[in-house]
Structures are given as C-alpha cells and as structure tokens.
Amino acid sequence: MEEYVQQSYAKYQPSFPNRDSANKGYDFPHFEPLYFLEIFPLQPGIMVFARSVARLARPASSLLSQRAVPQTSRGVFSQLGGARGLTASSSRQGKVLLCLYDGKEHAEMEPQLLGTTENELGIRKWIEDQGHTLVTTSDKEGENSVFEKELVDAEVIITTPFHPGYITAERLAKAKNLKICITAGIGSDHVDLNAANTTNGGITVAEVTGSNVVSVAEHVVMTMLVLVRNFVPAHEQVAAGKWDVAAVAKNEYDLEGKTVGTVAVGRIGERVLRRLKAFDCKELLYFDYQPLKPEIEKEIGCRRVDKLEDMLAQCDIVTINCPLHEKTRGLFNKELIDKMKPGSWLVNTARGAIVVKEDVAAALKSGQLRGYGGDVWFPQPAPADHPLRTASYKNWGGGNAMVPHMSGTSLDAQKRYAAGTKAILESYFSGKHDYRPEDLIVIGGDYATKAYGERAHGGNNKK
Numbered sequence: 001m002e003e004y005v006q007q008s009y010a011k012y013q014p015s016f017p018n019r020d021s022a023n024k025g026y027d028f029p030h031f032e033p034l035y036f037l038e039i040f041p042l043q044p045g046i047m048v049f050a051r052s053v054a055r056l057a058r059p060a061s062s063l064l065s066q067r068a069v070p071q072t073s074r075g076v077f078s079q080l081g082g083a084r085g086l087t088a089s090s091s092r093q094g095k096v097l098l099c100l101y102d103g104k105e106h107a108e109m110e111p112q113l114l115g116t117t118e119n120e121l122g123i124r125k126w127i128e129d130q131g132h133t134l135v136t137t138s139d140k141e142g143e144n145s146v147f148e149k150e151l152v153d154a155e156v157i158i159t160t161p162f163h164p165g166y167i168t169a170e171r172l173a174k175a176k177n178l179k180i181c182i183t184a185g186i187g188s189d190h191v192d193l194n195a196a197n198t199t200n201g202g203i204t205v206a207e208v209t210g211s212n213v214v215s216v217a218e219h220v221v222m223t224m225l226v227l228v229r230n231f232v233p234a235h236e237q238v239a240a241g242k243w244d245v246a247a248v249a250k251n252e253y254d255l256e257g258k259t260v261g262t263v264a265v266g267r268i269g270e271r272v273l274r275r276l277k278a279f280d281c282k283e284l285l286y287f288d289y290q291p292l293k294p295e296i297e298k299e300i301g302c303r304r305v306d307k308l309e310d311m312l313a314q315c316d317i318v319t320i321n322c323p324l325h326e327k328t329r330g331l332f333n334k335e336l337i338d339k340m341k342p343g344s345w346l347v348n349t350a351r352g353a354i355v356v357k358e359d360v361a362a363a364l365k366s367g368q369l370r371g372y373g374g375d376v377w378f379p380q381p382a383p384a385d386h387p388l389r390t391a392s393y394k395n396w397g398g399g400n401a402m403v404p405h406m407s408g409t410s411l412d413a414q415k416r417y418a419a420g421t422k423a424i425l426e427s428y429f430s431g432k433h434d435y436r437p438e439d440l441i442v443i444g445g446d447y448a449t450k451a452y453g454e455r456a457h458g459g460n461n462k463k
C-alpha cells in the first residue's frame, strides 16, 4: 500500500490544532469554512446558484454534459494541467460518473446543498477545465438507469451514501474502464469491496474519512434524547391541537442514570461517548475489536466489553456505529435483539442493512425494544411500505425516531465532503495517488483499512 500512499493531504489539512487527535492514533480532519473558500475561490454559493437556476429547468437524469474535448485543446490543457500540478490528466482525460440526489427547488433556495445533482459538489468546472467529462445523475436503479448505462466507460465513479449508486459485482464486471470509486462522505458499503479487489486489477475505493463524524455523533445523541424523552408523539400531540400530559409522560424517561453502549468505537462511536459524558449516564460501554487506548478510556470514563451479547444485556440504550460488511449485515436480527435488555432503545445511524427491519418492527410491537431511531435504511430511498417508517412501541404511537438519511449531510458536512472528494480526485488525476492513508478502503487488490471487519489478510495484518 505504501507505494500508493506517498504523503498525506497536507493540502487540505487544517492549520489549527485538532482537539481530538489523541484518539486511537487516527488523524481527525476538521475543516474550516475559510479553507473551503480556498478550494472554491469564486464564492461557490453564487457561482453554483447561477448555474443551478439554468439547469433546474431540466430533469436530473438529463443533466448530462459529455462535452467532447477536441484534440487540439487537450494540448492546451496539457500545458495548463502541468502548471496546475495535474500533469497526468493531460494524457488521459477520463469520464467521471457522479450519482447524487436531486435537490429540485431546494437546491435553488440553498446553493450550499452541494450534494445534489444541481450543484454537483461544486466540481463541474474544475473537472471540465482539466479536459475530463462529468456525467451527473440521480437515476440509479435497474439496467436501464442512467447510472448503469454510463458506468460502462466511466473511469471514476463518485456517489454519496445518502443516495447510493450501488456498485455490485455485476455492475463492476461491466465497468471495464473503472479505476476508482470515491464516496463523497463515509461508508463505502455500496461498493462490493471484495469484487472491487478483483476487478480491473484492483479498483481503488476511497472515502472522505472524518468529514461528517461530528454531524452523525450530534444526531445520535439527539436521537437518544428524542426517544428517551418521548419527544415525537408529544410534539405531534400539540401540533394536532390536543393536550394530554399523561399520554406522553407514560413513556418518558431521563438519560441520566442509564447505561449506554456503542457497537464500534471508531471516529463516530468515540465522539458519541465523549458527548454523553455531560449527561451523567450510569455507565458508558463499547464493543469493538480495535480497543481505545487505556488513557482515552479513562478520559472518557468508558469500559470495553469483550462480547457483544454481554454488552447488550447491560444497556438501556445501544447505538450502532460500525461499517456494514459481511460480519455486520443483518447482525441485529431477532436472536440478537432478544439478548438486549427488555424495553431498551436502539439507535442506528450506521447502515440500514445492519438490522433486520422486520425483526426490529416486531421487537417494537412486542415491547422488547422501547424505541428505534436513526436515519439509515436499505435500500435507499426507502420504499413507502418500509416497516420502520411506522413501527411503534406496543402501538402506543411513540418509540420511532426515524428520518431520511440526513445525519451526515448537514450543510457543514457537505462543504467538507465536497472538498475532500475534490482532493481525492486531484490525487488520482495527478497520477501521484498521494491519498490520505485514512481515506483508503481498498487499493491494489486489498483492504487498506482495519475498519471493515477482522480479516486474515488485508488491512488487519498490515500493522
């Protein structure tokens, strides 16, 4: 892996001290708004807005700009590219396929909605200035989708986890030119990572590590409070013009004095525990095969539990913060949920497929779970009849704090993952491949991270 990873992204590391850098030897990037302006120097909001107004008139699936670059102008770009440090791009202009959700009128109202088909992460001009082609679409399901048709000759595919373009083994087999998949955000499970390792000599999969971990951690703590304090039915009651304190107080508790456990204590899991310190919980627990350093455990006041089942049996509230991989797909099924403390709350902002949705809905109905909340579903967008849209605790009308996948896509987070995506693209097109090591999920036919499960090969034995 070292041959690919020559240096870290000094170019988009912040210049101010990182308060969380003590954690597990990870480097947690924090991004400043000012830094974003350096990357998008032409006042991105105004620039993007101006373009989006014109493009809003067309449906997203037709937002295809496959501008052919004449051979002569490639020579010019070659010189310009050299001057801008994009030397390799001059000789191999490539096609970038970008899959995002449609912003519609909202993208017009708020130009900082960078993760939309209208605003395209703010990278269209930059990509086209290098002579590359950008194809943007939200149409991603099925053989006749724009995504499936366009991936056949794409060299780079970018997608967010919020509207994931699923890159299955079958789709990878069709993508003969594909070299790199970039996740504009965190969580690359929408790519079949094992298949990526054996396709085209090993496709690189990279994500913008750290870009939205604070956003998610805040959402997790909020969801815990919303569930424990029975907020949703209480608000619905007053909005409906009613007043019945007993109806909502019968399922309202305090977070103080509760035992909380996280499945995984990576960047998000650790931040959740740090934020919970202020709530005087009874105990903060975690389960992860990569333990925190003892001094960090002491600082947070948390304790590792060796067996997942043992942790679940002790917790009033469980939060899931691990990636989706072979060992976590369907992990929270009836069998495991039955090992949780009866009447506990479960918060999942990691990935929808980590839980068996029917089993969660049944556990809410029986009262084994008092509440379930989060923002992740499978598939996404969630179908209208997805059971977790409406499931509630014993049918009391509460115990459900589900929202569309939004925790990691706050406007602050969008700036950070747009900037990080551009930095990864720049490393790729420059031919330097000087990615930040922590952004790499798979590269050169192998796992580059220890986060996607314990493996006999790959990231786990490359200490």
Ligand SMILES: NC(=O)C1=CN([C@@H]2O[C@H](COP(=O)(O)OP(=O)(O)OC[C@H]3O[C@@H](n4cnc5c(N)ncnc54)[C@H](O)[C@@H]3O)[C@@H](O)[C@H]2O)C=CC1
Pocket (backbone or CB within 6 Å): 185, 186, 187, 188, 210, 212, 213, 216, 263, 264, 265, 266, 267, 268, 269, 287, 288, 289, 290, 321, 322, 323, 324, 327, 328, 349, 350, 351, 375, 376, 405, 406, 407, 408, 409, 450, 451, 452, 453
């Ligand atoms: N809802 C949203 O908007 C977002 C969701 N996410 C999800 O959260 C996940 C975690 O993100 P980060 O904390 O940044 O990742 P990270 O890479 O910092 O940490 C992942 C942790 O999970 C642990 N882990 C893996 N498999 C495990 C298992 N079977 N049991 C226990 N621990 C296990 C790893 O050892 C590692 O410590 C992402 O992979 C993604 O799926 C991330 C960002 C946004």
